[in-house]
Amino acid sequence: SIVSPLLRTGYHFQPPMNWINDPNAPMYYKGWYHLFYQYNPKGAVWGNIVWAHSVSRDLINWIALEPAIYPSIPSDQYGCWSGSATLLHDGTPAITYTGISRSDINYQVQNIAFPKNASDPLLREWVKPPELNPIAVPEAGINATQFRDPTTAWFAGRHWRMLIGGVRGTRGLAFVYRSRDFKRWTRAKHPLHSAMTGMWECPDFFPVSGAGAENGLDTSEHGAKYVLKNSLDLTRYDYYTVGSYNGSNDRYVPDDPAGDYRRLRYDYGNFYASKTFYDPAKRRRVLLGWANESDSVPDDKAKGWAGIQAIPRKIWLDPSGKQLLQWPVEEVEKLRGKPVSVGGKVVKPGEHFEVTGLATAYQADVEASFEVSSLDKAEPFDPAYDNDAQKLCGIKGADVRGGVGPFGLWVLASGDLQEKTAVFFRVFKDGYGKPKVLMCTDPTKSSLSPDLYKPTFAGFVDTDISSGKISLRSLIDRSVVESFGAGGKTCILSRVYPSMAIGTGAHLYVFNNGEADVKVSHLTAWDMKKPLMNGA
Template identity: 55%
Template sequence: MAPNNGSWLVLSISMMLLTHGMIIIAKDQAIHHDDDDDHDDMLINDHQMINDDDPYRTAYHFQSPKNWMNDPNGPMIYKGIYHLFYQYYPYDPVWHTEIVWGHSTSTDLINWTQQPIALSPSEPYDINGCWSGSITILPQNKPVILYTGINNKNYQVQNLALPKNLSDPYLKEWIKLPENPLMTGTPTNNNNNNNINASSFRDPSTAWQLSDGKWRVIVGTQQEKRGLAVLFTSDDFVKWNNTGNPLHSTEGNGIWECPDFFPVYVGKSLGADTSIIGDDVKHVLKLSLFDTQYEYYTIGRYDIEKDIYVPDEGSIESDLGLRYDYGKFYASKSFFDDETNRRILWGWVNESSTQADDIKKGWSGVQAIPRTVVLDKSGKQLVQWPLAEVDMLRENDVELPSQVIKGGSLVEISEITASQADVEISFKIPESNYVEELDSTWTNPQILCSQKGASIKGRFGPFGLLTLASMGLEEYTAVFFRIFKGPNKYVVLMCSDQTKSSLNPTTDKLSFGTFVDVDPINEDLSLRILIDHSIVESFSAKGKSCITARVYPTMAINDKAKLYVFNNGTEDVKITNIRAWSMKKAQINLSTDNTSNMTY
């Protein structure tokens, strides 16, 4: 609590950070306390409350109470409590540079309680915004935040914050280190080839520690059009040194945002702590590319002798590379849950509505359902799946018998709440010579899906689900497969087609697509889709490929929404399994008391 007679708090911080006996001692120094910031008296007033009548607000996906939300930051588990921090602008449903760290806690990753804002602009090194970052759990179970601050010169610098009270499992208060900033770039007019562009230097990763005792962290930047993950090392987590060589870099794809670097076990469906090294692990480097607003990951080898990451052959950061999600999914962040041995992934799902519509509805941005991440048995890609905890929201189980769906047919899945549902379906196709040939120029699946949408008849496909459909099919979001015959094998295209998702002419109605690594003759083609009012998350082939869509139907809302299985191909397809559930509403960001007060 700030003293009554002044707006400055004298702090003396003494925290053991390393088991080696090193202690960070912040000298007595006057630090501007967040409680005295101009924004500190901000509360959520009655007009800022959640609108329960909003047909587009999600029921079980994470959202901020109101206004703008983007990147997930610093997810972790601490003393049995899950934490999610997120980029939040509390005043408008539009992005603003002077952003803060929102904060919520949970015991099950589904129901969330709003906590006080963790970080807000207050010091010269972050006065223009507290941008994205990560949390690292130091020895003796001590979490710390590394985050990007926008300083008083609008340069991007890296800062450290510590919990004020480690005995508080909810970590409601955080203290910024007096030594901040800890990592800085150089002005853009510096011609040194090794300089870090201070205007494009952001989003520190979770740190990891090797046997030499040094901590390592990467920060995204660029040199001209070369993207880099700049590598810093530290003995004490305060004094950081640029190694001079990036962990990894690639020419031509611009600044790398929100880098995430972590190990995955080979042959085990378990998560791995970020510092795990061994012959039984590979490493993943995920990058969010600002220029395309898509993110890509590669799988490869971490050479600890040279401190560099080497992607496997064919693993690339480009449009031909691997993505967590081939729809709206960006600025993702993973963490290791040491209580369940899972690596859990969060991702921001941005809007398809216009800014004017966002202002009207009073919010913008949703987080995807958290997913577990493991290495596929092939070792060539990751597999993602909604957390098992999501299943506890299922109710009203509906199961239909196995059946053949003829070409041109439509089957309704009724007796569930189709606007708030979880559905699993699998298909089987017979071996046939009557399969559409794959043109050698059809290399981009998103373009192919836009050309061959749900209404374009094929042979085997399109077949799949029409979600958030209106009674007369004026509106629907189609998720489907289409089968082609390649030179040596069958090729499976998965599409999420939003071209008829809404009669509102202003919404974004893209089609998304990916090729799925599955043998459609010898394996079932499976889909799991989470439907939640304005979001459709689709997982195919048991999580090998994922596509997330944001849609704003005008007719197919609430109890007016329908769910159908469809086959618009000429050939019959067998449905081997259909099971669907209505989903209960989760408790998300309700206030810790009935007054809904939220303060800095």
Template identity: 55%
Template sequence: MVECPDLFPVADPGDQNGLDYAPSNGAAWHVLKLSVMATLQDYYVVGRYDDSADTFAPAAGSDNDSRTWRRLDYGHVYASKSFFDARKNRRVLWGWANESDAEADYVARGWSGVQTVPRKVWLDRDGKQLLQWPIEEIETLRKKRVELLGAKVNSGGVNKVIGIAGSQADVEVVFEIPALEGAENLEPNGLLDPQKLCGEKGASVRGGVGPFGLLVLASGDLHEHTSVFFRVFKHDGKYKVLMCADLTRSTTRADVYKPSYGGFVDMDIQETRSISLRTLIDHSVVESFGGGGQTCITARVYPEHAKISNNHMYMFNNGTGMVKVSKLEAWELATATVNVA
């Protein structure tokens, strides 16, 4: 069973402007998105819609089975819907970060599920996938700022981002990878289940190139932390970038849902030798955008230390080689003013 369908037009590949409607001759690109109840995941495919014939055809190489389509978010997002913002000529996507714990937890917290940060969506230059990025209005909440340039995170290193309280924060970082030769080999079927791969190759499992990334919502002693990271593998003569959110140490409580999430980032890391990560933190929600919004992972986390102490943020590298942080900018975020005249 599928629900919450969304069929919307998108501009030509690489054009970030949104479309409210498209010509009826089937020439314009469209995105068909479905929410699949069996997996509680949102899937989408790019194709062409013919208004006169009322038919949608996925692009060449795409399957008609929605379970084989790309995911909008490789974490805890379901039942998303989009709308056209005529004022700023953009397509905006809203997602729902639902819950997976016991009902008693929902009652104690006072809520069950929350909307994600609105995201602007547009078609990538290759025409194969959507790019997603937090709407620009989020940046108006930025206040206290810190910046790092040219920092190095050595093998096994954990570097604290000083000056930012981590309960409401926005961080953008670019990692440079000096060498790829140490990348681990990936089994032939290793691309089939990135979430399982992230579970097996978590942040604490040493690798060749990675894992490297951020530790957020972390306690001062690091007994609790949520890790968002990348890991590079070698597969069939090419390099593949895996992005993960590892929740296994997000809380010391044993009776809450704390999985590992994962998705591959469709990029040529051998050519770029760098990858970007933006992570938005809002208490129990961690939304991460890898490779400029190519791969998105949303997580729900409930660390115990947050009840009595501050959250912290770190950079880490558990690979064998050094990773360079060419740029890191982090901001504390103010509370949004919502539904106030």
């Protein structure tokens, strides 16, 4: 297929070229945000993994530095895999990460590195003390090829603790390691938590303030609640639970006993190996996550790049206490250009309209509030859907006429609507007459190009729609559509590769394919400027 340079993202994080995956060791240090990430310096496919390093003043404009962590000692000579940063009591950061120490199998051990010069705010050089490394090896009974991704450590009582992801049989788990001095680590007898889900990659564990409180907490602070996230190798999605943590025995219990399997996700789309950090400058917790490509490997090689990071999101506990809320960090709004607004416009069943006047519909931020006149026409929710949002949206995509919805946006749409990515809501009614809201991204019409993976992504939105109101925000960026439903209750990031709806060929529409009227109470769209992006 023909790969257009116009598909390269404008304001989502990426290096000038090559493959990237997991965000590593995000932190705020001496006025700078640091982001390290898994990187192949030699090509646009996974391999030769080192930690590339970028710094930023605002999480949006990025400056690339030299790779910070790369194979240099016996215990990381075949790869430097994911890991995290912890700020020690004196403010010095430490990085813990997984090293591959054998060439025949991906034998995994954990290593530690410290800044060569802690007074350098850019933390350019890192040393790996030979007398300390590796700090943890897979002991007898631990699967040595499934033992990785140390978390940020937290301090409680007299010990630091950190988690390492693993598996025992098919039980995914987070091992607890403890240390008094951050140098010598011992494994606790019991994992923090486990579930029958397969391998846990990239665990993340952090405290949150009370329900509805937006301020974040340092990882060592006491939380009203705790969040445990793991990245499931089997499904390639990031799942989390909200629960409580007992610091005396290092055990975590999810509030919802079925939580481990109920599968709350940060993002119901393309978003993996995510990691949070506490930002003391703005007293918030920030989430970073990797979005892979969904074009073909030959296309990635032709483009010369693969993988982006999602726009950093502030996260906090929803007022219900049952889930997190997520919102793009406010700094992204600095990229907004001239606003285009629509207000009080009713979209009749089967109708659509174009949002005109937007300079760059291919690189935009859209915030919309919808209002449905009545929920009477909502379709019955069929138990045969197994409560599976993705399955449901696969059956009832944007082009399947509904009752209340599907309504929402067609983004990255060609002028003739041959190409369009639909981001929408659809409201059902369960057996008790209670509304059930589905949010969906349907990319099945996103491109006429062949060889693309075009999965429909969907999640339910736990929102009270009895007033008829619901909001949607979409960050559109050439080959990315990153959407936030109902103020960040349900998020979906999709990768799409239009062939016509690129550059000035891209348009933005509002559509309603249901039986009930939908009012656009407000819609504002901004073109988005390009930030400094690693020199590209």
